[in-house]
Amino acid sequence: MLYREAGDFKTSYVDDSQTFPIAFDRRGYYGLIAVIFLVLPFLVTDYTVNAILLPFLIFSIAALGLNILTGYCGQVSLGTGGFMAVGAYSTYKLMTAFPDFNIFFIVIISGLITAVVGLLFGLPSLRIKGFYLAVATLAAQFFLVWMFNKVSWFYNYSASGQITAPERTIFGQPITGPQTEPWVAYLFCLVFVFALAWLTRNLTRGRIGRSWMAIRDMDIAAEIIGVNPLRTKLSAFAISSFFIGISGSLFFAVYLGAAEVGEAFGIQKSFLVLFMIIIGGLGSVFGSFAGAAFMVLLPVFLKLFFVDTLGWPTDIAAHINFIVAGGLIVLFLIVEPHGLAALWRTVKEKLRLWPFPH
């Protein structure tokens, strides 16, 4: 009925291997892109951008990055927070050292710097796997946070160790700093999210992505059929860190405006992003978005519901929030261990046949 495939014939390989082979999906996707780029910027307010959309977009980038490494390449990492900090501090140093340099390129360069750092910390992955690698990346997390806390050069010797993003503009519109219009900040992050999601999708269905998945599924076999583990693992680390660096950079410069490494990029960030991809779905672009939405938006909506609508005391609401969010995580993982993306796939399978039973 809704989800028709009848008459949707493919006459070329290109058509057949596209991301959205079903016309209904494809139109929905184009419609969504049109809405988020052309309609939403006119509707957003301070609150929707700063409390809902920005964290969602920025964490989507981080989740995409970690999904490349963990979901597609099978290398567990607990260093996400530390790599986000690298992105944030690179941005801060570049912004204050080169005031006239365009913020757009600063964000990208911060991503590249993080990619190099990620590459370095990815080296142990050539010798160790799984749980041991997780511990090695955990060391990266603690080392990076310690370093940004210890070396005063990173925060320009300020008395407190806080970094604050100065105002920078693109086409005369402030992107960072307090004068930023909400729609500008939203569009700026959206451009990155769109470009990086598109990049992820096309990387993962090409040669590079296939070699990542081969390493993930059985590294010995992959090596025998000619996949170079060194290049594959390190490329996954570098590209993943590039994404995470960009997300850290935006997190500091556009969303928070000021940050302190221990509080903003601590171990809890690493876990948060890891939960996002586990709940969203490992090895799926949609899953990264779904997981980010679940982990970022659920607490906000619960707060709005309990406190602003029902008028409950704030502490009770905060505790209920933990219970509900935790309960939902457990429930989702019981119902669908492969995450929200797999749940979505199942729904689509059902819709293809609906209203017939099978």
Place this chain on the structure above:
Amino acid sequence: MKLKTLTLAASTTAILAGPAAAELVFPSLDYRTGPYAAGGIPFADGYADYFTLLNERDGGIGGVPARVLACETGYNTERGVECYESTKGEGALVYQPLSTGITYQLIPKATADDIPIHSMGYGRTSAANGEVFSHVFNYPANYWQAASGIVNHMLEENGGDMSGKRIALVYHNSAFGKEPIRTLNELGALHGFELLELAVDHPGQEQRSQWLEIRRQRPDYVIMWGWGVMNQVAIQEAANIRFPMNNFYGVWWSGSENDVLPAGAGADGYRSVTFHGVGDDYPVFDDIQQYVVDAGLAAGAGDQVGTVLYNRGLYAAMLAAEAARTAQEIHGTAEITPAMMRDGMEALEITEERMAELGLPGFGPEFAVSCADHGGPGNSAIAEWDADTETWSLISDFTAPDNDVIEPLIMEDSLAYAAENNLPETRCE
């Protein structure tokens, strides 16, 4: 049924449409959950109770009722942003972030939105320079003045000579904890004492190695810059190594009942610097008992009245209410806007006479805020804990810190901020 739904819908829209009657909105970015809740709860209670008292006893401020808008941050900066964005549209007059990290974030945002921030005894110390920070106030005292106040008390005990003494600083490894380091180094150069820096990572439950170091190094004094669970652990550790408690000083965020009670008798004689009075021996507490507690309107569990942090919340609310009153007088209207509130804060004058009228005689220093000076005099006293009676008592008078040392540091840091953000270095006439 249908009628019921209709009335429900109507009442909901009425609630959502906002208050019809005028009110003064005071957001309280508090935290009653998380690792710092022990400090967040009493402060939030005191803040809310004072406004409840004003509403019940005087019908608000200048005849307009006050409304405290609570929002739970959990001491987390992202929640803090969410709280700020969700409350600023309600006519929020002044923000008390109660977290140095959140304060740093809100400084540019609130300045752009023309809403004042009052970070009382925390936040960015150099915001005391009103020439650069137009919307941020940290009167009556800041961290650097606290550090100086502690050192002054040590000087007094040592007959003015600290040369050759060694002081260990046990600090929370965050923006807040690092604040006093530069000041203490300057003061060390001036008075000839040596500073050992020992960082404690969030949340601060693990301090064995730091105290082992203290045991090895045997410093003459320990100063603590902690918050939340870190304080209790440090005091317990100090008691374990039998460090003389009279030589152990905490900042004002490390000097509440929560911090010393767990260590029992071992905490006897522990000291902390403070910028306001302790205990509930002030006339205002009778009114609070009568109008708030007995009326069943107390915030939280109502069991915090008179504790150190409750008093601090009360003091913050009192200063906010006085600033609002000042703003009403300046602008000749009872329904003030955040911009008017800022003017009121900048013209705030607290005299001993006024504090006595409010039922808080001698509770804090006399001070007057001006356009250039948002920091106040920074007078502080030292309080000491008596484990037998479980009370804090002041062991010194409120004395002025060494502002000659602090002033240049404030100028340096605030001008660096102005340069980074292309702000004018002077805005006052």
